[in-house]
Amino acid sequence: MNFWLLSPELSLVGIALTVILLDLFIQQKKVLAAISVFGLIIPIAFTIALWGENQASFSGMLVVDNFSLFFKFLILGITSLVILSSMDYARKFxxxxGEYYALILLSAGGLMLMGSTGELISIYIALELASISLYALVSFLKDPKSSEAGLKYMILGAISSAVLLLGMAFVFGITGTTHLDQIADKVGALVSGGQLWDSPALLFGIVLLIAGFGFKIASVPFQMWVPDVYEGAPTPITAFLSVASKAAGIAVILxxxxxxxxxxEISADWAMIFAVLGAISMTIGNVVAIAQSNIKRMLGYSSIAHAGFLMVGLxxxxxxxxxxxLFFLAxxxxxxxxxxxxxxxxxxxxxxxxxADYSGMARRSPVISFALAFSLISLIGIPPAVGFMAKFFIFNAAIQQDLLWLVLIAALNxxxxxxxYLRVVKVMYVNEPTSEEPxxxxxxxxxxxxIASIGVLVLGVYPWLVLRLAENAVAMFP
Amino acid sequence: MSTESFPYLSVILFLPAAGAIVIGLLIKEARTARITAALFTFVAFALSLALFVMFDRGVGLQFVEKYVWIESLGARYYLGIDGLSLPMVILTTFLGFVVVFVSWKINIRVKEYFVWLLILETGILGVFLSLDFLLFFLFWEMELIPMYMLISIWGGGRRTYSATKFVIYTLFGSAFMLAGILALYFSTPGPEHTFSMVAIASGGAEWLTPVIPLASIFFLIFVAFAIKLPVVPLHTWLPDAHTDAPTAVSVMLAGVLLKMGAYGMIRLVAGFGDGGIVPGVAEDYATILVAFAVVSVLYGAAATMRQTDLKRMIAYSSVSHMGFVLLGIFALSQLSLTGATLQMFSHGLITGLLFALVGLIYDKTHQRQIPLLGGLAKQMPVITVVFSIAGLAALGLPTTIGFAAEFTVFVGSWGSTVVSSIQTYTVLAILGIVVGAGYILWMLERVFYREPKERYDGVGDASNMEKAYIFAFIALIMLFGIYPKLLLDVIGPLFSRWG
Structure with missing residues (x-):
């Protein structure tokens, strides 16, 4: 039992509890946000200090390696940006x-653990820790839309958890273990014995796992919750869901x-599943996004499309x-x-x-509009924004694996x-403003x-900064 | 050239972008923004002229800069110029400088306008200077957003429609090109693959182990260039974008953006004077592509004939004139490739000038419909003379660069040994010149020489600044027309490998 390895998560939960406690005494709620943000420096520091570590602890339930640390760093970074941007928004509730910030931190803790375990049960527990906090956060506005979103997310989330558990049960049934490395050994033995497909249970289990994780990363056909939840949830939580939750889901899948x-013998099969789901995800996400008039809903569908791009990489x-x-996620x-x-x-x-209400925004607020436009350009994948490099690396990998058809579908998407995306840019830059108020x-x-905009530019021009870390992080895979 | 010498190319490349940043962040007033833009683009232009003087004729790549960019992929920040890119760089910096004055009268959102215009210039320069395919692609795409903004904010007509159409068309081509580039990348010997266009071109077909047939790689990349050039039937974005763009952007679009497509094609087939980036494919398909060239020339000319909007007419004539470039490229002889390059330069100057003039006429008369104009020779004599010279240059009158370029293309393609019955195609393409003479003279007659119309009395001629830049165009058109050797010395040696 090496608690040092768990220090990022422990300190994060510590901050969350501190925030809840101080909430009782502090009237100025902004202080809580400040504590959360500055507090995040501690787990970030622990994460950086742990970089290069490669150990398992708690009987294999906790695995700390560069891969998990990459995701911890990513999720902590996302969390700090979300909390920083929540301060304006939090006045609405x-x-x-206090609970709002604490729940974000707790959820981040769960998401961090998801990428950091080598064992199925722990994955499930980490996922629930992240999800249950998120169910509450989604309905935090307590207006009809937000409540509906929360309920939808919870019911569908619960179903997906059940599916995931079932999948794990099948895998356990065939292999007799929940430890990933032991499963690998067992599967290897089955393959060399030629009994791999004697029973369809393993395949069924794998498919159910994909379904369970597919819900987390918002891939088709498990994407039904996305538009409503994205629209109804408080915007910072939508942001958190769209990136942190997706990142952790991908971490677990990888x-x-x-x-x-x-x-x-097996990877060729699941790779094909991901390829097909990816192609469908991005096509559906992108085509339906065209019809959206609400920007949060539009980004919801865009998130489905991006899940598709990620699956090209998978x-x-x-x-x-x-x-x-990994680079794409960053x-x-x-x-x-x-x-x-x-x-x-x-x-x-x-x-x-x-x-439509964004019309003429570029003249009311040039800086914010430019940041939004630049982010959207990045999501299209036009240089010098990072989105181009992100897609490029994924396409690069896919061409290497002879997936030219998938790259063409993705590029046309x-x-x-x-x-x-450009329609939003057009509304902001070309249309006349309805008022002059900044x-x-x-x-x-x-x-x-x-931070976000400069990051988009810097990584777009010099991706090696993060790509190097990503390559380091995945070096642990056999 | 060592990398330690002064990084001319990087400086030229990023000067306009630096100007954009200065204007965006530091400058408040419209007038200062204009002057700053003029300053930065002028320095870039002056430096590119210095390159022209220092350029060592007859030698390959020069002023090379090479730095590691994305280590694990072998992608480099790799710049350099040769006889093909140098004329294009000069053309770009020249037009980039001139369009600042063409845009002098823009008075809405001036600051923003010049920011986008300057970023556009950097994007285009990057395409001509990059020797690394990934870097090339990055700049290739970078030009999209400035173009989108410039057309959709400062354009006229159905401007957002045209701007979106332009972006979607280009992205559509880029999607294929990206796949092609990646396939090419993995075809280079592993495990250290390379994006270096120079290495691939000098390696030749034997050096590559294609992951998909080379011909498919060729056409994946070719589609993007064909859209840009444009080749009929992929040209339909062009009339819309040209017509609805503000004048300065039409000048850039016709002057240099189209050349990005031609430039890419020449690199594809002729590389850096060696094998071509995707070697050995062009010869097999040259006949078909030459046929496309002839179709572009004739269809473009016929469509031009039918236009009533002056700007749209010039736009369609570009389709026809870029068809000559395509003919020159795929006739695959030394002279035809040289001619194609010369034609790129010539078309950039002539059509750039024509668009600038159309802008001036519209500025003064608020009319672009040819039937509604007429007799302008009386009201604007200077513009009339310059327009006539430009028009005659476009139809290939001797002593203008238009003649030098088109003549070289035709002589070169006539003597080509690669394409069967190339003579027939050449004659058909020359027909395009005849039709061209028709539409240009007819247009000149309708716009300038009929009975003067009262409503255009007192519209005024070109101002002094306007005179200055249109005369500069004319000077260059005549200079290279009378003494094309200036350019031929730069371009010619590059293609000496071809017969």
Whole structure:
């Protein structure tokens, strides 16, 4: 039992509990946000200090390696940006601000653990820790839309958890263990004995696992919850869901599938499932996004489409695909957070998320509009924004694996997506403003927006900064 | 050239972008924004002229800069110029400088306008300077957003429609090109694959182990260039984008953006004077592509004939004139490739000037419909003379660069040994010149020479600044027309490998 390895999560939960406690005494709720943000420096520092570590502890339930640390760092970074940008928004809930920040932190703890376990039960527990906090957060506005979103998310989330558990049960039934490395050994023995497909139970289990995780990363056909939840949830939580939750889901998928089912006889099968689901996800996401008039809903469908792009990376088995996926997540997180932070600022002022209401925004607030436009350009994948490099690395990996057809579908999907992203840019830049009033924004929000936008540019021009870490992180896969 | 010498290319490349940043962040007033833009683009232009002087004729790549960019992929920040890219760089910086004055009268959102215009210039320069395929692609895409903004904010007509159409078309081509580039990348010997266009071109077909047939790689990349050039039937974005763009952007679009497509094609088939980036494919398909060229020339000319909007007419004539470039490229002889390059330069100057002039006429008369104009020779004599010279240059009158370029293309393609019955195609393409003479003279007659119309009395001629830049165009058109050797010395040696 090495608690040092668990220090990022422990300190994170510590901060969450501190925030809840102090909430009782502190009237100025902004202080709580400040404590959360500055407190996050502690787990970030622990994560950096742990970099390079490669150990398992708690009888294999906790695995700390560069892969899990990459995701911890990513999720902590996302969390700090989300909290920074929440300060303007949190005024909307007169009460429970302390709980709001604490729940975000707890959920982040769960998400961090998801990528950091080598065992199925722990994955499930970490996932529930993350999800239950998120169910509460989604309905935090307590208006009809938000409550509906929360309920939808909870019911569908519970179903997906059940599916996931069932899948785990099947895998356990065939292999007799929940430890990923032991599953791999067992599967390897089955393969060499030629009994792999004697019983369809293992295949069924794998499919159920994909379904369970597919819900987390918002892939088709498990995407039904996305538009409503994205629209109804408080905007910072939507942002959090769209990037952190997706990142952790991908972390689990990479870990489970490459560790437990990495053997070539099986990986060819699940890679094909991911390839097909990916192609469908991005096509459905992008085509339906065209019809959206609400920007949060539009980004919801865009999130489904991006799950598709990520699955292209999952389908491209090998180091290039793995590191490409990690880089993609970092780039997507920056761009999507940039977009959502700008949306928070704008909707605070105009009280609407309708794209039509953004008309002439570039003249009311040039900086925020530019940040939003730049983020959207990144989501299309046009350089010099990071989105281009992110897609490029994934396509690169896919071509290496002879998935030319998938790359063409994905690249043409980027073309489709240009249409709806650019429409927002057009509304902001070309249409006449309805009023001249500028959009006010607090300093924390501006800081978070600046970090996201500069990150999008810097990584777009010099991706090696993060790609190097990503390559380091995936080196542990066999 | 060592990498330690002064990084001319990087400086030229990023000067406009630096200007954009200065204007965006530091400058408040419209007038200062204009002057700053003029300054930055002028320095870039002056430096590119310095390159022209220092350029060592007859030698391959020069002023090379090479740095590691994405280590694990072998992608490099790799710049350099040769006889093909140098004329394009000069053309770009020249037009980039001139369009600042063309845009002098823009008075809405001036600051933003110049920011986008300057970023656009950097994007285009990057395409001509990059020797790494990934870097090339990055700049290739970078030009989209400035173009989108420039057309959709400052354009006229159905501007957002046209801007979106332009972006979607280009992205559509890029999607294929990206797949092609990646396939090419993995075809280079592993495990250390390379994006270096120079290495691939000098390696040749034997050096590659294609992951998909080379011909498919060729056409994946070719589609993007064909859309940009444009080749009929992929041209339909062009009339819309040109017509609805503000004048300066039409100048850039016709002047250099189209050349990105031609430039890419020449690199594809002729590389850096060696094998071509995707070697050995062009010869097999040259006949079909030459046929496409002829169709572009004739269809473009016929469509031009039918236009009533002056700007749209010039736009369609571009389709026809870029068809000559395509003919020159795929006739695959030294002279035809040289001619194609010369034609790129010539078309950039001539059509750039024509669009600038159309802008001036519209500015003064608020009319672009040819039937509603007429007799302008009386009201605007200077513009009339310059327009006539430009028009005659476009139809290939000797002593203008238009003649030098088209003549070289035709002589070169006539003598080509690669394409069967190339003579027939050449004659058909020359027909395009005849039709071209028809539509240009007819247009000149309708716009300038009929009875003067009262409503255009007192519209005024070109101002001094306008005169200055249109005369600069004319000077260059005549200079290279009378003494094309200036350029031929730069371009010619590059293609000496071809017969």
């Amino acid at each position: 007169a009460r429970f601000q 870990r489970v599938f490459y560790t437990a089912f990495g053997i070539a 389908a491209a088995i090998g180091t290039l695909g793995q590191s490409g996926v 780039g997507y997180a920056l761009a999507n957070l940039g977009a959502f932070i700008a949306i928070i600022a704008i909707s605070n002022k105009i009280g609407s998320d309708e794209i 980027s073309v489709i997506s240009a249409y709806y 959009i006010p924004s607090s300093i924390p929000l501006r800081i978070s927006l600046a």
